[in-house]
Amino acid sequence: MTQGEIEGLSIITEQAASRLEKEILLDIVRKIKINSEITSSAEWQIQRLRQIGVFDEYIKSQLQTYLKITEKEVENLYRDVVRNEYEKFDSIFKETGVTRVPFLENEEMQKLIEAILQQTKNKFLNITNTLGFTGIQSGKKIFIPLADFFQKTLDNAILGILTGVFDYNTALVKAVKEMTRSGIRTIDYASGRSYRVESASRTALMTGFGQITGLMNEQTAKMLGTKDYEVTFHVGARPTHQIWQGKVYNYEELVDICGLGNATGLCGINCYHWYIPFVKGVSKRNYTDSWLEEQIRKENMIKEYKGKEYTTYTALQKQRSMELLMRKQRQEIVMLKEGKANEFDLIAAKSRYRSTMQQYTDFSKKMNLPQQNDRIYMDGLGKVSPGALSKPKRKEQNTGVFKGIEIPMQKRYVEIFAKKYGVRIDDMIVKIQRNEELLNLFFTGGTDYDQVGRIDLFPNAFTSEEQLIRTIIHERCHVLQLRKYGKYYTQENLEKMEEIAYRFEEFWYNIVRRRVQQ
Numbered sequence: 001m002t003q004g005e006i007e008g009l010s011i012i013t014e015q016a017a018s019r020l021e022k023e024i025l026l027d028i029v030r031k032i033k034i035n036s037e038i039t040s041s042a043e044w045q046i047q048r049l050r051q052i053g054v055f056d057e058y059i060k061s062q063l064q065t066y067l068k069i070t071e072k073e074v075e076n077l078y079r080d081v082v083r084n085e086y087e088k089f090d091s092i093f094k095e096t097g098v099t100r101v102p103f104l105e106n107e108e109m110q111k112l113i114e115a116i117l118q119q120t121k122n123k124f125l126n127i128t129n130t131l132g133f134t135g136i137q138s139g140k141k142i143f144i145p146l147a148d149f150f151q152k153t154l155d156n157a158i159l160g161i162l163t164g165v166f167d168y169n170t171a172l173v174k175a176v177k178e179m180t181r182s183g184i185r186t187i188d189y190a191s192g193r194s195y196r197v198e199s200a201s202r203t204a205l206m207t208g209f210g211q212i213t214g215l216m217n218e219q220t221a222k223m224l225g226t227k228d229y230e231v232t233f234h235v236g237a238r239p240t241h242q243i244w245q246g247k248v249y250n251y252e253e254l255v256d257i258c259g260l261g262n263a264t265g266l267c268g269i270n271c272y273h274w275y276i277p278f279v280k281g282v283s284k285r286n287y288t289d290s291w292l293e294e295q296i297r298k299e300n301m302i303k304e305y306k307g308k309e310y311t312t313y314t315a316l317q318k319q320r321s322m323e324l325l326m327r328k329q330r331q332e333i334v335m336l337k338e339g340k341a342n343e344f345d346l347i348a349a350k351s352r353y354r355s356t357m358q359q360y361t362d363f364s365k366k367m368n369l370p371q372q373n374d375r376i377y378m379d380g381l382g383k384v385s386p387g388a389l390s391k392p393k394r395k396e397q398n399t400g401v402f403k404g405i406e407i408p409m410q411k412r413y414v415e416i417f418a419k420k421y422g423v424r425i426d427d428m429i430v431k432i433q434r435n436e437e438l439l440n441l442f443f444t445g446g447t448d449y450d451q452v453g454r455i456d457l458f459p460n461a462f463t464s465e466e467q468l469i470r471t472i473i474h475e476r477c478h479v480l481q482l483r484k485y486g487k488y489y490t491q492e493n494l495e496k497m498e499e500i501a502y503r504f505e506e507f508w509y510n511i512v513r514r515r516v517q518q
């Protein structure tokens with residue numbers, strides 16, 4: 001199996017986990033919102049128990065959905081996918097003249113599959129029984145079971161509002177922040193470690209799959225009369241796997257060298273490697289040693305991004321963590337919307353998301369890695385933030401004499417930044433002047449006195465986000481003046497108009513600036 005195939009195996013389970021998380025989080029938000037209308041703490045004491053009961057009911061039904069989806073997926077994976085892999089060996093059996101029983105008649109395999117199915121089902125049940133959040137208590141990270149978290153969050157929010165410690169919006173934002181920081185987790189009480197439900201679901205599924213395919217591989221090898229296996233290769237393998245991938249080993253070596261059976265080794269957690277029986281003299285290796293060496297050299301070459309150094313592996317790690325961050329930021333937006341948070345907090349959250357998205361695109365491009373957008377959207381939250389920024393594609397840097405100018409001198413970017421800061425340009429005509437002599441001017445833009453509504457942006461307006469936004473605000477002020485007073489009066493009072501425009505610029509820039517602060 002290829003890396004992509006292995007990665008694809010757990011996608012449905014991860015989606016189910018993501019959906020479960022979304023439903024739980026949104027329900028907590030809804031409860032805060034409904035109860036924020038309560039006017040006395042006596043009334044809250046009465047409502048409290050009822051709310052907790054209703055929450056339990058809803059969550060129970062969500063957990064059932066999650067279990068049903070995962071159970072079906074586990075069945076499918078352990079029976080159909082394994083069978084498919086089993087039958088892939090048909091050709092080598094033919095070539096070697098050895099016969100073996102068909103998949104369904106392979107008793108040892110079927111028995112193991114049954115046992116592992118049960119074991120995995122229990123693991124998923126255990127995940128749903130140990131849900132909660134991580135929180136900080138006197139500087140230490142602690143795990144709070146779901147019911148306790150719900151109670152505590154609701155109490156804090158409602159009592160906070162009732163006693164006037166904070167208003168509804170502040171209570172909501174506080175709760176949303178706390179929830180997104182942690183995400184729904186499941187705890188392993190034995191080790192005390194907690195995991196995101198997504199990754200716990202993935203691990204549960206893949207562990208069982210590994211156990212079944214392990215037996216299949218070993219059986220097949222025995223029948224073929226070989227002790228050897230070839231390990232697959234994939235781009236961006238972690239350093240400890242990089243050294244052994246793509247080569248042929250006997251079983252003992254798979255354990256000793258590749259760490260088969262170990263969580264950090266071959267077929268362990270987050271490993272996308274795979275091994276198949278290899279018959280010397282019949283099978284042909286997929287990679288030569290020198291090709292593998294060259295590949296490692298290339299992947300380990302350092303690339304720099306914003307002062308930090310990356311290899312292919314660490315760049316992929318960085319990509320994954322940005323994808324997770326974006327999923328959290330998308331959740332935050334959806335929760336704030338659900339709770340009807342004020343516009344200011346919503347804009348700030350959207351802007352944080354857009355900014356990560358922009359960095360992600362930029363980083364992927366510079367590292368020459370494909371963007372994995374389906375990893376971001378697997379949360380099922382749909383289109384969260386309408387952002388022109390989410391899809392900058394073409395090569396859009398300034399060239400020639402304008403090369404040092406930070407923002408691409410293009411209409412699209414003017415629109416993107418105007419939107420980002422919430423500055424109106426839709427009632428104006430914006431022209432960009434690309435004359436290199438304008439570079440020497442102190443002015444960054446101009447307003448047309450004959451064609452009222454038209455503003456011109458000079459190259460120096462594009463030196464920074466701030467400069468661009470200031471210029472648009474400033475020129476827009478002149479447009480408004482022209483519309484209000486007409487060309488004649490405005491030109492007669494140029495100095496005064498200019499003074500007003502500078503004050504207008506200062507005032508508005510300081511307001512819109514806050515809309516994008518993080």
Ligand SMILES: [Zn+2]
Nearest residue numbers: 241271272273
């Ligand atoms: Zn691996």
